[in-house]
Amino acid sequence: MWNNQLVKSIPLKGHAEAVCAVDAVYQSDEPDLNLLIASAASDSTVRIWSRHGSEAKCIEILQFGNGFVMDVCLSFLPGSNVPILACGGDDCKIYLFIQQNGQFQKTLILPGHEDWIRGVEWAVCGEDLFLASCAQDCLIRIWKVCTKSKQLPETEDDSIRLKENVFTVKDTDTTYAVTLESVLAGHENWVYAVHWQPSFSRDGSMQQPMRILSASMDKTVIIWEPDKESGVWLEQVRVGEVGGNTLGFFDCQFSPDGSMIIAHAFHGALHLWKQATVNKKEWTPEVVISGHFNSVEDVKWDPEGEFIISVGSDQTTRLFAPWKRKQETEVTWHEIARPQVHGYDMRCLAMMGRFQFVSGADEKVLRVFRAPKNFIENFSNITGIPVEKLCSHQSSDLPEGATVPALGLSNKAVFEGDMAVQPAEDEETFNTISNQYPEIYFQPMILTEPPPEDHLLQNTLWPEVQKLYGHGYEIFCVACNNSNTVIASACKASKKEHAAIILWSTTSWKKLQSLPFHNLTVTQLAFSPNDKFLLAVSRDRNWSLWRQQDSSESGPVFSCCAYTDKNTAVHSRIIWSCDWTPDSKYFITGSRDKKVIIWGQCDLSVTTEGNMLDSIKPCSTVLDAGDSVTAVGISRVLTPHGRYIVAVGLENGKIILYTWKQSGQEPSLADWSTCVEMDNSQSHALAVKRLCWRHHAGRAGHNDLNSSEWLQLASCGADHCVKIFNVNRFAL
Structure with missing residues (x-):
């Protein structure tokens, strides 16, 4: 994103293992000019990349032997345009590289931490450069880089002086000194991240505030700031999680003006706190995604x-x-x-x-x-x-x-x-x-x-x-009928005895019935909207249809009235999903073989007692969805033209909307109509796990004047996302 416009991304390919850290700096005030990028990966290398305009290339590879670099950060030496790179890794040392003659050269090694270094970050304050580092030793160390001429003259008395690490840059013939400014001890567990409050420019027009934010596995986030009189770094604010099954924080960031902080917890959650306008030391939790x-x-x-x-x-x-x-x-x-x-x-x-x-x-x-x-x-x-x-x-x-x-x-x-x-x-x-x-x-x-x-x-x-x-193995699918009286469930199974569907009463919470039929795991169960039928699809590539008989004293009894077998099966792979049309006349199945099929007869809902085994047949042509079908769903609201609205979710994350209506006695390709294929920005990044339509027209939370215009579709996927789509049914 640049100037609120999306720009084409440039992939940087080269690392052989997972990339764990990346940082970049502009080498000019013009963003279209050279961008210097450093990336660290678990292949024990740090790669230096240069981007000029729309082209990017790797210009240098820094080898770290058998060690791993956990974090990298780029900046410029005080008073110059010479890039400096800090690398912190699993050997408890910080490596400083200076770019000279177009190459990054290892210049200094800063010892001190006693465990893996998890974070490093530079900050410019006036004419000096500061480096904050954090590690699994529960400590934060602050280092100061300045020109040698600014150091105090040496004295011959017995006063305590911090050790200086001195180096000279040949390109500018300037000598710099690195000293340990402070050690911050306040966390009680690994410190995973440390960040300075950001500044708005590098040229010193708006100086960077001297405040540090740190996140730790001790479930706290701390703001540190030097005392105005003594200059000693002190803890100013501590926020975090209290109780719960949590394991602390991975990362944290200031907002640009420093009035808000956000933290990323071990279990994936984001925490947001805002500074009170009156009491500056009071921070309150805020609504966050x-x-x-x-x-x-x-x-x-x-x-x-x-x-x-x-x-x-x-x-x-x-x-x-x-x-x-x-x-x-x-x-x-x-x-x-x-x-x-x-x-x-x-x-x-x-x-x-x-x-x-x-x-x-x-x-x-x-x-x-x-x-x-x-x-x-x-x-x-x-x-x-x-x-x-x-x-x-x-x-x-x-x-x-x-x-x-x-x-x-x-x-x-x-x-x-x-x-x-x-x-x-x-x-x-x-x-x-x-x-x-x-x-x-x-x-x-x-x-x-x-x-x-x-x-x-x-x-x-x-x-x-x-x-x-009642089940012998892990639960895999469950369904409840529309009158909320019966629960159907199934578990993982590799034998027929374990693949049986169990029916439960919601009034007595007792087992009503066991329905053995399938040989492998039943992957989804669906009651028809009129509650007269129960549909099951399975890993054994077949479906089974169960019809409710006259209820006994304990509850309804279901019997198998139709099914597929080796001779009648259409699907050649696992059937992952199924659903019913709102009138209970047809049902749909979707399979790993990329096929979507609608089944039924003239009218299932008014079928008299008798054998339905041969009467349930495909009512549609086989729809090739283009990839493995992992989820299907049919809206309970039809199009204005009386067509069923069908959502199909694929293993590649795509969601496609179709409409379907039986136009004759024989299945016809014209029955299907493709309406919408979600683009990559709307689709899931991994397999779609489930699709579920809102039962009524309209949008939740809206007082729509024309509520019949909108439908809502909820989807979930292996990419950790839950999505809700607004669908205009008049446009289908």
């Missing part, structure tokens, strides 16, 4: 279409909703709750009404969660929907929130009375196990805007209301 930090496996809309819930391999379940700021028309989506923080990678979920869901993970248990009172109240405040419309039953009966017991996986409900109990602080009561490891971390808060990361970690869990045991 957030999301999964590993593959997102499943996403679902709530029945009313007001929020979405997603699960991922980062072992979390996250709830996103639209937020409309007061006095503003723009609606933005934010994470407003993290109902489940688990010990296993999450795989699937299904909504059971508005504020209840069931999730499956890499364990043999299904877990059911229900929204607490504090969430419903805050959801009302953030979205502007009255609590009366959100909660039909008495909200006073609900728990306030939830917490996770020590060494536990189940979210325990916290009621109002639980939070009032405060343990005594005398030594005798502290020695009891229950008081040393308190379980009540939850603190209810009244929110009018999306919560910051600290609150998401601690106070937005949903209580777990039920566990469902």
Whole structure:
């Protein structure tokens, strides 16, 4: 990006292993002129690149033997245009390289750190150059580079003097001295990043503030500043994470004016703090974008279409909703709750009404969660929907929130009375196990805007209301019927006995039925909108269709009414996904073989009792999507011309929208119509895992006058992203 215009990127190819650090400086005030770039990689090299205009090339390779350089930073020697490069690595030393005669030459080695150096950064302050370094020894060291003539004359008394490291630049015949300015000790764990507050120019017109920001694995971010009188560097502000299953911070940055700081946590979250206008030492958390930090496996809309819930391999379940700021028309989506923080990678979920869901993970248990009172109240405040419309039953009966017991996986409900109990602080009561490891971390808060990361970690869990045991291996897929009475689930399987689908009652939470048919893992389950059918697709390349019979005393009973086998199968690879048309007449399957097919008969929903085995056939031609199909979804709202809207997600991250309508008795290629193919900027970078349409027309969070115009599609992918698309159905 230059002058708010996107410019063509130039790939720099040469490193043999992963690149871990890069830095660059302009060698002229004209940005189109020479740009000097340094990059460090795990191939034990630092490469120097030069970009001139639209061309870039590697001009030098610095070898580090068997060592690794963790960070690099470029600047210019005081009072000159001579580039200086600092490299910090795994040998606890900082290497300074000076460019002379067009080549970078190793000039100085700065010892002092006692563990791997994680960060180095230059800063210009007046006529001097400062270097900040941080390491796994929990310390930050500040070094000063200045011309030798500026050093104090040597004295013959016994006063303490810091050791000088002196070097001379032949090109300018100038001697420079490097001294250790200060050592900052305040962190209690590895310091991963250190950054100066940025300046606006290098020519000294606006001097760089002498402030340093550091991030550490001790879960804190510290602002350091020298005392105005003594010049001693002191800790001015400390912010960070409190509690939660976290492991500290990887990186941090100042805003250009220094009024805000942002930090990147170990678990992928961003934290943002803003300086108070009155009390300059008070920093408050701010709303920031957030999301999964590993593959997102499943996403679902709530029945009313007001929020979405997603699960991922980062072992979390996250709830996103639209937020409309007061006095503003723009609606933005934010994470407003993290109902489940688990010990296993999450795989699937299904909504059971508005504020209840069931999730499956890499364990043999299904877990059911229900929204607490504090969430419903805050959801009302953030979205502007009255609590009366959100909660039909008495909200006073609900728990306030939830917490996770020590060494536990189940979210325990916290009621109002639980939070009032405060343990005594005398030594005798502290020695009891229950008081040393308190379980009540939850603190209810009244929110009018999306919560910051600290609150998401601690106070937005949903209580777990039920566990469902019965599967022999890790849960892989789950579905709930539209009347919220039956749950269907399946687990990973390599044998027929383990690939059976299990049906559960949502009233008694008992196992209703086992449906054995498939030989390998069932990859997705889908109830028809009229709840009369259950569709299953599998790794064994077949699908099976189950019809609901007359309900018994314990609940509905399903029997297999149609399926594919070796003779009738169309798909030749794993069937990853399936879905139903809103009228329950047809269903769709998508496979790794790049094929998308719509199946059905004249009208499944009015079929009389009898054998449907031979009547379910392809109703469409085989659609070649161009790559492995990993997700399919059909909108419950049709086009104005009465055509079904079909979304197809591919393994390469592309999402394509089609419309389809059966035009005759025989499948015809004219039935399919390609509408939209997402470009690279809108698509996922890796495989699309799930596609889910909002059940109603309109856009969540908007009071659309023409609500029938818009549809919304939620998608999730292996690229850690959840996306929401606005689709104009009149344009399809």
